[in-house]
Amino acid sequence: KAGVTQTPRYLIKTRGQQVTLSCSPISGHRSVSWYQQTPGQGLQFLFEYFSETQRNKGNFPGRFSGRQFSNSRSEMNVSTLELGDSALYLCASESGTWSTGELFFGEGSRLTVL
Amino acid sequence: AQSVTQLGSHVSVSEGALVLLRCNYSSSVPPYLFWYVQYPNQGLQLLLKYTTGATLVKGINGFEAEFKKSETSFHLTKPSAHMSDAAEYFCAVSATSYDKVIFGPGTSLSVIP
Numbered sequence A: 001k002a003g004v005t006q007t008p009r010y011l012i013k014t015r016g017q018q019v020t021l022s023c024s025p026i027s028g029h030r031s032v033s034w035y036q037q038t039p040g041q042g043l044q045f046l047f048e049y050f051s052e053t054q055r056n057k058g059n060f061p062g063r064f065s066g067r068q069f070s071n072s073r074s075e076m077n078v079s080t081l082e083l084g085d086s087a088l089y090l091c092a093s094e095s096g097t098w099s100t101g102e103l104f105f106g107e108g109s110r111l112t113v114l
Numbered sequence B: 001a002q003s004v005t006q007l008g009s010h011v012s013v014s015e016g017a018l019v020l021l022r023c024n025y026s027s028s029v030p031p032y033l034f035w036y037v038q039y040p041n042q043g044l045q046l047l048l049k050y051t052t053g054a055t056l057v058k059g060i061n062g063f064e065a066e067f068k069k070s071e072t073s074f075h076l077t078k079p080s081a082h083m084s085d086a087a088e089y090f091c092a093v094s095a096t097s098y099d100k101v102i103f104g105p106g107t108s109l110s111v112i113p
Helices: none
Strands: A005-006 A010-013 A019-024 A032-040 A043-049 A053-057 A064-068 A073-079 A089-092 A109-113 B003-004 B010-014 B019-021 B025-027 B032-038 B044-050 B056-058 B064-068 B073-080 B087-094 B108-110
Touching: A005 A089, A019 A032, A019 A089, A019 A109, A019 B019, A032 A073, A043 A064, A073 A089, A073 B032, B003 B087, B019 B032, B019 B108, B025 B073, B032 B073, B044 B056, B044 B073, B073 B087
Parallel strands: A010 A109, B010 B108
Antiparallel strands: A005 A019, A019 A073, A032 A043, A032 A089, A043 A053, A064 A073, A089 A109, B003 B025, B019 B073, B032 B044, B032 B087, B056 B064, B064 B073, B087 B108
């Protein structure tokens, strides 16, 4: 069974640009969550999608957005990039209808903003 | 709101020694509790979880954790450290089955040969 796949793995952008990250969950998993990981802030919850609907949202500005498609694949977008957006963005999928906390993580997309 | 604290951002142990990683949580309702491990350049992997029932939870790779409601703690232990245990460990909490999972700041474990 294939794991959670995130693309791209590494990317470099400049301030003011936008970026789109993609996440393909484990087959059959319907929930996808996104986290931002930085050395200073640790793992910060961005949002969670289930059946194409945002079910939970963290405390990030509106520049951070996401969506989920009918095949459960998810994308997150960050507009007007700032230096502080440099981070490892992790996607996690979960199997059930209700969140159990048993998240399966991808290897992440490492974003560097110059 | 839920929160997690982990005492000690970095812990060093000798190979073969006891591993103890501390986690305290704050939750307004009986929580779901988890420990995740992250190896370098990888995503996180679930070690173990507590939802209901037995308070001593056994996980993978010889790790276990005990839920102590009176102390709001969920410390992770392993009797004998192995070099391959060197990694970042995250404690996490979720209030309900609807809720997001909140992670602690993490503890980096080093194992000294």
